[in-house]
Amino acid sequence: MSEEYDNNKTSYQAQSSEVLGGASGTTPSDMDYVRPAEIPEQELYHAHSFIEKWVFCQDAKVIGVQYFLTAVFTGVVGLILSWLMRLQLGFPGLAGFMTAEHYYQFVTMHGMIMVVYFLTALFLGGFGNYLIPLMVGARDMVFPYVNMLSFWMFFVAVAVLMASFFVPGGPTGSGWTLYPPQAILEGTPGSGAGILLMLISLSLFVIGFTMGGLNYLITVLQARTRGMTLMRLPLTIWGIFTATVLAMLAFPALLVSSIMMTLDKVLGTSFFMPTIIKAGEVLEYGGGSPILFQHLFWFFGHPEVYIVALPAFGIVSDLISVHARKNIFGYRMMVWAIVGIGALSFFVWAHHMYVSGMNPWFGFFFATTTLIIAVPTAMKVYNWILTLWRGNIRINTVMLWCLGFIVTFVNGGITGIFLGNVSVDVPLSDTYFVVAHFHMVMGIAPLMVIMGAIYHWFPLVAGRMLDEKLGKWHFWATFLGAYSIYFPMHYLGFIGVPRRYFEMYDSPYMTSGVGLNEFISLAAFLVGAAQFILIYNIIKTLKTGKPAGKNPWQANSLEWFTSTVPPEHGNFGDRLPVVHRWAYDYSVPGAKEDFIPQTTPPSEVANTEVEKT
Amino acid sequence: MHAGIIFLLVIVGSILFHIFTPWYWTDIASNWGGMDDTITLTFWVGGGVFVAVCLFMIYCVFKFSYKEGRKVEYKPEDKKLEKILTWATTLGVAALLAPGLVIWNQYVNVPKNALEIDVMAWQWGWQYRLPGKDQKLGTTSPMFINDDNPFGINIDDPYGRDDVMIQSDIINLQNNRPVKILLRSVDVLHNWYVPQFRAKMDAVPGTVTFYWFEPNKVGEYEVLCAEYCGVGHYAMRGGVEVQNDSDYQNWLGQQETFSDLIAKQNDIQIEHNKIAKKKDLNIKKDIYIEN
Numbered sequence: 001m002s003e004e005y006d007n008n009k010t011s012y013q014a015q016s017s018e019v020l021g022g023a024s025g026t027t028p029s030d031m032d033y034v035r036p037a038e039i040p041e042q043e044l045y046h047a048h049s050f051i052e053k054w055v056f057c058q059d060a061k062v063i064g065v066q067y068f069l070t071a072v073f074t075g076v077v078g079l080i081l082s083w084l085m086r087l088q089l090g091f092p093g094l095a096g097f098m099t100a101e102h103y104y105q106f107v108t109m110h111g112m113i114m115v116v117y118f119l120t121a122l123f124l125g126g127f128g129n130y131l132i133p134l135m136v137g138a139r140d141m142v143f144p145y146v147n148m149l150s151f152w153m154f155f156v157a158v159a160v161l162m163a164s165f166f167v168p169g170g171p172t173g174s175g176w177t178l179y180p181p182q183a184i185l186e187g188t189p190g191s192g193a194g195i196l197l198m199l200i201s202l203s204l205f206v207i208g209f210t211m212g213g214l215n216y217l218i219t220v221l222q223a224r225t226r227g228m229t230l231m232r233l234p235l236t237i238w239g240i241f242t243a244t245v246l247a248m249l250a251f252p253a254l255l256v257s258s259i260m261m262t263l264d265k266v267l268g269t270s271f272f273m274p275t276i277i278k279a280g281e282v283l284e285y286g287g288g289s290p291i292l293f294q295h296l297f298w299f300f301g302h303p304e305v306y307i308v309a310l311p312a313f314g315i316v317s318d319l320i321s322v323h324a325r326k327n328i329f330g331y332r333m334m335v336w337a338i339v340g341i342g343a344l345s346f347f348v349w350a351h352h353m354y355v356s357g358m359n360p361w362f363g364f365f366f367a368t369t370t371l372i373i374a375v376p377t378a379m380k381v382y383n384w385i386l387t388l389w390r391g392n393i394r395i396n397t398v399m400l401w402c403l404g405f406i407v408t409f410v411n412g413g414i415t416g417i418f419l420g421n422v423s424v425d426v427p428l429s430d431t432y433f434v435v436a437h438f439h440m441v442m443g444i445a446p447l448m449v450i451m452g453a454i455y456h457w458f459p460l461v462a463g464r465m466l467d468e469k470l471g472k473w474h475f476w477a478t479f480l481g482a483y484s485i486y487f488p489m490h491y492l493g494f495i496g497v498p499r500r501y502f503e504m505y506d507s508p509y510m511t512s513g514v515g516l517n518e519f520i521s522l523a524a525f526l527v528g529a530a531q532f533i534l535i536y537n538i539i540k541t542l543k544t545g546k547p548a549g550k551n552p553w554q555a556n557s558l559e560w561f562t563s564t565v566p567p568e569h570g571n572f573g574d575r576l577p578v579v580h581r582w583a584y585d586y587s588v589p590g591a592k593e594d595f596i597p598q599t600t601p602p603s604e605v606a607n608t609e610v611e612k613t
Numbered sequence: 614m615h616a617g618i619i620f621l622l623v624i625v626g627s628i629l630f631h632i633f634t635p636w637y638w639t640d641i642a643s644n645w646g647g648m649d650d651t652i653t654l655t656f657w658v659g660g661g662v663f664v665a666v667c668l669f670m671i672y673c674v675f676k677f678s679y680k681e682g683r684k685v686e687y688k689p690e691d692k693k694l695e696k697i698l699t700w701a702t703t704l705g706v707a708a709l710l711a712p713g714l715v716i717w718n719q720y721v722n723v724p725k726n727a728l729e730i731d732v733m734a735w736q737w738g739w740q741y742r743l744p745g746k747d748q749k750l751g752t753t754s755p756m757f758i759n760d761d762n763p764f765g766i767n768i769d770d771p772y773g774r775d776d777v778m779i780q781s782d783i784i785n786l787q788n789n790r791p792v793k794i795l796l797r798s799v800d801v802l803h804n805w806y807v808p809q810f811r812a813k814m815d816a817v818p819g820t821v822t823f824y825w826f827e828p829n830k831v832g833e834y835e836v837l838c839a840e841y842c843g844v845g846h847y848a849m850r851g852g853v854e855v856q857n858d859s860d861y862q863n864w865l866g867q868q869e870t871f872s873d874l875i876a877k878q879n880d881i882q883i884e885h886n887k888i889a890k891k892k893d894l895n896i897k898k899d900i901y902i903e904n
Contacts, residue, residue: 274819496808587685
């Protein structure tokens with residue numbers, strides 16, 4: 001492949017000089033004119049060996065798949081932990097080995113794995129790496145070497161995290177929020193090596209993520225192909241881009257809080273540690289503030305919710321548009337909603353802390369900002385369903401996941417209005433209502449999008465179509481199962497059942513939920529098991545699946561217009577594509593087909609009623 | 614078509630579940646009925662939006678599923694519609710926010726006649742302290758806590774002397790008398806929560822936090838710790854007994870004050886010293902005899 005590029009080098013140079021030479025040959029009045037590129041193309045480093053091609057690889061697509069597989073591995077670990085938790089909650093005593101220590105360790109590791117190492121890594125590291133260069137029309141990320149380091153740093157972070165299962169005392173059991181003082185004191189499982197490894201792993205994750213994040217941002221800003229203006233970017237890219245900006249601003253708060261807590265643990269500083277009495281002894285701490293940690297944690301933790309949600313918003317917009325054969329409704333509103341939600345997400349963090357003991361007057365401010373964020377979010381929901389309106393909707397597996405996303409996301413969003421509305425939060429906070437809410441809105445809803453995206457882009461990544469029938473079984477088992485877990489769970493919260501309870505004892509209103517807990521556990525086992533349908537489907541498809549060919553979904557965006565399927569290193573062959581329109585020209589009146597790819601020049605579709613190009 | 618029907622069943626099922634659920638909140642036993650009302654209001658508005666959005670989506674699935682050659686609308690934007698939706702949503706959200714803030718305002722402003730109760734939490738238990746005749750709680754510090762002073766009351770503070778100490782995880786409250794719960798913790802975060810009272814707040818080591826409520830139903834209630842505090846979290850329970858005036862006064866009269874405790878300890882100390890002296894004498898005698 002590298003010789004091919006060497007041969008083509010002359011043509012690249014020719015193209016660059018033509019570009020740099022200015023627009024003397026063409027005139028702006030020319031219908032198909034696209035502003036020339038300002039800088040020549042970057043040189044790509046091509047792999048010379050197996051290790052360079054598949055292990056320490058600099059191709060964003062391979063890095064994306066590496067991120068994806070590592071994240072899925074941690075996700076499977078998180079899934080197994082959730083099974084163990086549900087076993088204890090639904091059928092206490094059935095698993096003989098389950099102690100309270102184990103239960104709290106599983107709760108903690110499940111939460112941290114799913115939020116950070118699964119969802120964040122999957123959306124930004126996985127989909128971000130694979131899709132950004134392809135969708136903006138670049139040959140690769142702008143800093144491929146740093147990008148490779150980013151993945152391996154993530155890999156080490158995962159290894160450190162998993163190692164904590166095997167150290168004396170086991171992994172930390174302090175809850176995924178790691179609240180001090182209990183996180184580093186005896187009385188909490190894994191308060192020795194476990195919590196240290198967790199803090200080190202998080203720090204490594206942030207460092208690795210920063211290297212990847214710089215790549216995503218600069219690639220989107222600087223490496224877009226000719227004609228790809230910001231307002232022509234697919235919403236997937238807008239979502240990932242904005243989420244990355246949030247991550248770059250939010251993760252430092254996590255990093256410093258991790259470092260400060262490590263110092264408290266190892267050197268005996270007192271950033272988060274007030275005077276504490278344990279077993280009659282006064283510990284050598286004093287003057288620190290546990291609430292300071294909570295502010296730092298949620299200054300990261302709330303944007304984190306949107307770091308997961310915004311890529312999901314973007315991707316689902318594209319999937320709905322492609323499969324409803326209709327332009328996304330209100331594209332500009334969608335872009336500004338993503339940016340607006342991203343900006344607002346930095347002003348709402350203390351809504352996780354209404355009953356934390358912070359100054360209660362903050363409640364007024366944070367309730368107001370939190371409910372303001374509901375407005376752009378609601379606009380996005382309206383635009384998704386208005387995209388379906390008068391469309392030509394393919395009810396295939398991908399669309400089913402999108403519809404499942406809308407149902408679960410709206411459900412979880414509405415319960416967010418309960419919890420954001422300060423005084424309504426008082427009776428519900430720290431109960432199962434919260435557990436149900438955040439699983440619905442940032443667990444299940446983004447998962448629906450991930451699944452839809454897998455079925456949508458698998459033909460591009462592997463060149464074969466996933467089996468539709470298996471896909472539909474997978475969807476219905478997952479959607480109906482997950483909905484049966486989390487919809488009724490809200491009502492446990494109404495009763496007042498607190499979260500993070502290993503056992504309920506015989507409190508009258510809690511024992512009334514026993515049957516419900518058994519049902520929820522059974523549904524959880526089903527949903528987990530259903531995910532193996534996807535794994536089977538992937539294995540089967542790789543062996544005997546139907547070849548996808550080019551652009552199997554008749555989509556418009558650039559990733560479907562690569563020189564080969566699956567795309568090779570460099571993505572687009574000899575010449576980069578030139579973009580003439582947004583990615584949403586579906587079913588344009590007067591056009592021969594129901595889609596006009598972004599690369600189609602206006603002269604080819606001169607007789608159509610395109611409103612925006 | 615099947616897909617639309619299943620989605621429809623999910624929505625109808627959700628509504629029926631909400632109507633017929635046997636799992637709903639416990640009977641309220643405090644003044645925070647406004648919280649329940651706001652939840653109910655949010656349920657109607659939010660639930661209505663949820664059902665409307667889903668029904669619209671399901672209608673689209675039925676009406677516009679793929680047909681070769683179907684005429685599709687090409688309309689990238691509709692400024693007017695978007696404006697109407699934005700304002701309608703803003704209004705709806707404001708309508709939900711307003712009662713929420715009004716009730717929060719009540720929550721953070723404690724009535725003047727509220728009885729202050731010091732709730733002290735540790736891994737894993739509770740104990741309580743009530744002001745004595747002077748109606749004021751004495752100051753405390755975790756540094757003062759020891760076997761003779763389980764609440765860490767400042768011995769030099771005259772207000773602390775008559776404080777009523779309840780070294781039990783069960784506290785009695787007077788019906789219809791607002792209480793201000795002053796929370797403190799000596800080790801990690803905790804949260805003193807009675808579902809029937811609706812209210813809660815974290816206890817944070819190093820500071821004193823507060824909230825208030827007015828119990829209005831005589832009876833016994835279970836206290837739960839609602840902030841994760843280590844392996845014993847789920848077992849950190851306590852109790853509240855709401856009593857009418859005469860029962861409450863009766864109960865209060867039997868409780869020990871800080872000065873009672875000091876006096877008792879002095880007695881013990883004197884007794885102890887006496888015993889020690891006797892032993893001392895005996896030992897001396899023994900030595901004498903040995904010599």
